Amino acid sequence: MKLIELIDAYKIYNEGFENEVRALAGVSLTIDKGEFVAIVGQSGSGKSTLMNILGCLDVPTYGEYFLNGQDVSIMTDAELSKIRSRDVGFIFQGFNLIGTLTAYENVELGLIYQGVRASQRYDLVMDALERVGLADRCNSRPSQMSGGQQQRVAIARALATRPSVIMADEPTGALDTKTGEQILGLLKTLNEEGATVILITHNMDLACASDRIVRISDGIIVEDNLLRGAMT
Numbered sequence: 393m394k395l396i397e398l399i400d401a402y403k404i405y406n407e408g409f410e411n412e413v414r415a416l417a418g419v420s421l422t423i424d425k426g427e428f429v430a431i432v433g434q435s436g437s438g439k440s441t442l443m444n445i446l447g448c449l450d451v452p453t454y455g456e457y458f459l460n461g462q463d464v465s466i467m468t469d470a471e472l473s474k475i476r477s478r479d480v481g482f483i484f485q486g487f488n489l490i491g492t493l494t495a496y497e498n499v500e501l502g503l504i505y506q507g508v509r510a511s512q513r514y515d516l517v518m519d520a521l522e523r524v525g526l527a528d529r530c531n532s533r534p535s536q537m538s539g540g541q542q543q544r545v546a547i548a549r550a551l552a553t554r555p556s557v558i559m560a561d562e563p564t565g566a567l568d569t570k571t572g573e574q575i576l577g578l579l580k581t582l583n584e585e586g587a588t589v590i591l592i593t594h595n596m597d598l599a600c601a602s603d604r605i606v607r608i609s610d611g612i613i614v615e616d617n618l619l620r621g622a623m624t
Contacts, residue, residue: 394458395556395588396423396446401455401465403441403611415441416452417611423590425556428583430591430599431606438611440561443592447559448476460556477506481550481558485565487542489534489549495521496530499549506553520548524578540571547578557588564598576601 403416415438423429433439444450445457448464451472457465459479467475482488489498499517508516521527524544534542543563550558560579564572580601583589591602599605600619607615 393425394422395425395427395460396421397456397458398422398446398452399456399458401445401452401457403438403445403450404453407453414611416445419455419608419611419613421606421613421616423557423588425588426583426586427604428580428589428591428602429604429606430593430602431608432593432596432599433608434594437608439592439594439608441611442608443559443561443590446557446590447480447482448472477502477553479556481553481555483543483546483550483558483560483563485562487534487539487546487566489542489545491534494531494533495526495537495545495548498534498545499552502549502553516552516554517548520552521545523551523582524548538571539567540574543567543571543575544578547575547582551582551587557590558582559590559592561592562594563591564595572598 398419398421401416401419402414405413405415419442431439431442445452448459451465455465456463459475464475496517499520500513503513503516518527521530524547526541526544526548529537529541564575567575576598579589591598593599603620604618605615606613
């Protein structure tokens with residue numbers, strides 16, 4: 393079943409001027425529910441722009457984008473914000489945790505923004521922390537945890553809202569090799585449990601852990617290879 397459908401998308405900055413930049417130049421992409429897809433490309437390739445559109449942080453200049461059957465490309469900023477909080481779980485290289493909050497409070501924050509009642513938040517938060525193996529660190533602050541533990545809190549935060557897609561932007565970039573492998577293994581496990589995962593990276597070794605690699609260069613998709621399994 394289609395989760396994401398991007399049709400002939402362009403993202404153009406300074407259109408019509410001498411310094412016009414076409415960050416995306418006619419990109420079409422479909423991602424089914426339950427896939428683990430890596431989007432790869434070097435700096436300036438357009439992968440960050442593509443991530444921003446897929447994650448509802450931006451809209452294309454031209455083209456259409458459907459997420460869960462909804463046309464995101466015509467939404468207002470307020471509507472995009474609502475879609476993001478409900479349907480997209482973000483994991484960033486820099487963790488983006490709030491230092492003054494505990495692990496529990498960092499995970500809970502997304503649920504508060506989503507308007508989830510306090511009586512429901514506890515179970516959702518603890519379930520997410522349990523899934524990443526950190527239920528016993530729920531009262532710890534980021535400064536009291538290792539980088540790998542902080543990234544697992546960030547993953548729990550992404551999971552707690554039960555999003556349609558988990559979008560991981562260079563999630564191991566700030567971690568040592570061993571810890572990075574553990575985080576990647578956790579993402580693979582979540583995918584095996586049914587989560588749709590989109591990994592954005594320039595690292596082909598990381599990308600090869602996915603089931604499908606989409607390579608972007610100069611604003612266009614130049615490669616789309618299924619590595620294993622079959623798309624449904």
